Amino acid sequence: MRTFCATVAFLLALCLGCAGPGAPEAAVNRAMAQEAATPEIAPVSESGGLAFSTPRPSQTEPPLVEVPEESEEALPWTYPISREILDDEQDVLRLVNANNLLDKDYPGEDMLVEVTVRKANSNEMLARAVASEALQAMFDAADEDGLKLYLYSAYRNYRSQEVIHYNRVEAMGYDDGLVQVAGGSEHQTGLAFDVISYAWIGSRFNEDFADTPEGQWMAENCTRFGFIIRYPEGKQDITGIEYEPWHLRYVGVEVATYMTEKGLTLEEFTVEWRNAVFDYEMQSQQSMSIDSF
Numbered sequence: 001m002r003t004f005c006a007t008v009a010f011l012l013a014l015c016l017g018c019a020g021p022g023a024p025e026a027a028v029n030r031a032m033a034q035e036a037a038t039p040e041i042a043p044v045s046e047s048g049g050l051a052f053s054t055p056r057p058s059q060t061e062p063p064l065v066e067v068p069e070e071s072e073e074a075l076p077w078t079y080p081i082s083r084e085i086l087d088d089e090q091d092v093l094r095l096v097n098a099n100n101l102l103d104k105d106y107p108g109e110d111m112l113v114e115v116t117v118r119k120a121n122s123n124e125m126l127a128r129a130v131a132s133e134a135l136q137a138m139f140d141a142a143d144e145d146g147l148k149l150y151l152y153s154a155y156r157n158y159r160s161q162e163v164i165h166y167n168r169v170e171a172m173g174y175d176d177g178l179v180q181v182a183g184g185s186e187h188q189t190g191l192a193f194d195v196i197s198y199a200w201i202g203s204r205f206n207e208d209f210a211d212t213p214e215g216q217w218m219a220e221n222c223t224r225f226g227f228i229i230r231y232p233e234g235k236q237d238i239t240g241i242e243y244e245p246w247h248l249r250y251v252g253v254e255v256a257t258y259m260t261e262k263g264l265t266l267e268e269f270t271v272e273w274r275n276a277v278f279d280y281e282m283q284s285q286q287s288m289s290i291d292s293f
Contacts, residue, residue, distance in 0.1 A: 081273060098240060125155065152246070154192075195246055223253070226252045228248070229247065230248065
């Protein structure tokens with residue numbers, strides 16, 4: 001810019017015929033001095049406003065503080081039964097009663113296998129494979145202890161339960177609630193068994209079976225194989241069914257052990273574990289909300 005102005009001043013001096021030696025040089029010097037005294041004009045942006053360059057940051061500015069990423073560490077699960085078991089991929093924890101009915105086709109014929117343990121009659125008996133295997137192991141253990149158990153009944157389909165309930169109501173003249181309606185029977189799950197001793201074959205079942213050696217052995221040992229006494233003594237107000245010491249339900253070893261130690265029915269256990277899952281998820285959401293601030 002300065003060189004351009006000096007050149008123009010020199011040419012003007014020549015054209016105007018400035019007299020005297022050194023006149024052109026003097027003109028150039030005056031032009032350069034004038035340019036130096038003129039303030040530099042700020043550039044103009046394409047939009048017509050002044051274009052300002054970004055100022056250099058001060059060397060005394062505080063360093064940037066890194067914001068920690070959201071914590072991915074989950075809250076500890078403290079309920080005695082693991083989440084993996086409660087996820088229940090095999091559906092062995094399903095609660096079945098008059099208020100929690102099964103579909104007509106549950107669990108599906110492809111889910112059932114023939115039970116091969118010692119039976120109280122010649123009828124074909126079916127069950128879910130996981131329950132059948134556990135029942136066989138329990139029968140084998142009882143044999144080793146010198147006791148012989150007999151399977152009286154196992155899987156019962158929806159239609160069979162419908163007939164049994166109808167006959168009960170016809171005989172009583174009313175529904176006393178002691179025989180489950182169709183869809184409300186544990187036997188339809190393929191996870192429930194009525195197990196008795198030889199002496200009780202042909203007898204009418206009642207709570208006195210609990211006093212037999214076989215009944216006592218089952219009460220003391222069934223949890224080792226994943227079974228519970230589904231309708232325990234003193235819990236009729238919860239289960240809706242009188243004490244049945246012969247009626248076993250498979251839920252898995254961990255759950256059976258926990259329920260028996262705590263004296264819980266399946267109804268009570270279901271409420272407890274569902275509340276535990278709900279509370280855990282609520283606390284996890286609250287923790288994530290706090291961490292996001």
